Amino acid sequence: MRILGIWDGHESGAALVEDKRIIYAANEERFTRRKMEIKFPYNSIKAALDYAKIGPGDIEHVAYTTTELTKTLERIMPYSKEYYYRFRRRKMLKPRFENLRHNLKYAMTTMGVVPGSGSISSYYISKGLKHMGFKNFKLHVVEHHVAHAATAAFTSGFNNSLVITVDGLGDGKSSSVSTFSKGNLERHSFNNVRNSIGIFYEQVTNILGMRELEDEGKIMAMADYSYPFEYEENKLRDFFAVSGTHIMAKYGPLKQFEMLQRISWQTPREQFAYMAQQVLENVLKEFTQNAIDEHGIGDVVFAGGTFSNVKANMVIRKLDGLKHWYVFPHMGDGGMALGGALYTNYQLNGISGYDFNAYLGGEYGEEETKAELKKDPDVVAHSEGLKESAVHAAELIDKGNYLFWFQGRMEYGPRALGNRSILAPSGDEKVKDKLNLYVTKRAWFQPFAPSMLESECGRLLEYDSKGAPRYMTMAYETKSDVASRLSAVVHVDGTARPQAVGDENAPYRDLISHVRKLSGYGVVLNTSFNIHGEPIVMSPYDAIKTMKATKTKYMFINGLFVENKKGI
DSSP states (O other): OEEEEEEOSTTOEEEEEETTEEEEEEETHHHHOOTTOOSOOHHHHHHHHHHHTOOGGGOOEEEEEOOOHHHHHHHHOHHHHHHHHHHHTTOSOOOTTHHHHHHHHHHHHTTOSOTTHHHHHHHHHHHHHHHTTOOSOEEEEEOHHHHHHHHHHHHSOOSEEEEEEEEEEETTEEEEEEEEETTEEEEEEEEEGGGOHHHHHHHHHHHTTSOTTTSHHHHHHHHTTSOOOOGGGOTTGGGEEEETTEEEESSOHHHHHHHHHHHHHTSOHHHHHHHHHHHHHHHHHHHHHHHHHHHTOOEEEEESGGGGOHHHHHHHHTOTTOOEEEEOTTOSGGGHHHHHHHHHHHHHHOOOOOOOOSBOSOOOOHHHHHHHHTTOTTEEEEEOOHHHHHHHHHHHHHTTOOEEEEOSSOBSSSSOOSSEEEEEETTOHHHHHHHIIIIIOOOTTOOOEEEEEGGGHHHHBOOOSSOOOTTSOOOEEBOGGGGGGGTTTOOTTSEEOOEEEOGGGHHHHHHHHHHHHHHSOOEEEEEESSOTTSOOOOSHHHHHHHHHHHTOOEEEETTEEEEETTOO
16 A cells, blocks of 8 residues: 655655555655745655656555644645745845734644634645646545654654654644554643744744744754853743643743743843753753653654754753653654655554665666766766775865765755765864855854764763664764864764764765774764755755855765866
């Protein structure tokens, strides 16, 4: 049985599940080249079908999520969604009455699902599918936080787990607590939108002049540049209280936004970011601890966009009652399509466990890549096998170069995990600065991240046995005696967001192994293969375009070593 999952909200996308396998999953932004794309996922649906070599008529079941009022109105009036996309991403001049628009948004989203919104949403979803040639299919609706919970519970590999979801909002809810045991997923409690810790953090992001639903990671990074102070001194500490698994906000979203603006007006931005991060960490810590105590389960899995905050995740990881952790790598709403498909497969067929890895997108062969390279006279390609490429790339990195590394299937989710990556030495701040200047153009306070051999984690990190950080979803303190080897990938507070590389990506593992032979340490700087403000590259065309635009000299792509004649 094939089940197609689709999501048509921010970071829209599609996923295809067949029996016990996840066949394909990708997000629309990679095709349209618009970061956090919000349009109906025509391209990613087509790519999923093409990858499986099937047509629309071969799909029996289609799952989608989220039928709240605001999402339904966006489906009826897609131009309103496009306007909000441009407004949220600040692709327009600041409009008049910005606060009014902001307040209208949160006033409507707190309404959640209303009578008739489900049937109207289904009509418009079906209309989009029929436009693509889908005919005899059954449409399934999956509630927003159920979809989040399914992604974490069904891909973690745990037979029994506590399942926690936290985000801004979805279908009138902002968080949930469930258990997964003996193949059964059961929800026990949830919190509504008024009490959303995710909305709180979104609003702080907005007030500090950044893009909500996108730049929350910058707030987390900025917070570490504040002078520290005790929680009792935090002016925001009483904005939330936790009782059991219930999070209670002192103010609703509209009043909360007003209060945050007033406090931020007299507070340095780094300090305000620190205050918000401190509140988030304390609320999530207490909420998770109470859930563990209530249900007596120490293996805990997480999903929802709030768990993209790796520093809060680190605080949670240190809880005594937490034995093992797992954060679904596409924890935000970009994972909705897969969550809908997985939960529908669970409902129809009782399937609740998958052999998961994050390499679920498309791939391109050597001949296809060569044909694209031949179109540009400024790039020169040499054939190399993957093993030869791993040795060659390691040598270039060891000599202080950065390079592009493009291999195999595209990663699913917001992180480059060694198939669409930019790589550099982990201890060379000069090459880090060069990379930042010409390619990534990250905010000065944002750190890069390391990829390291899993066997090196205990040597480089204050590591424990609670879980391997395969997807860059968890922060760790680094060991002081290796600080010089990690200077390009460690934040100002001494933490890093690592990727532990094992057998799941043999070519990437081999590259880092050769780096270890040359330098003594199996670790590299790894950041996403894209120009600042664009999605991660998908195709050889995207890769070559990025290489030319950034004047990058070296690229390894699908068994080829490429040199840019105009590289610097």
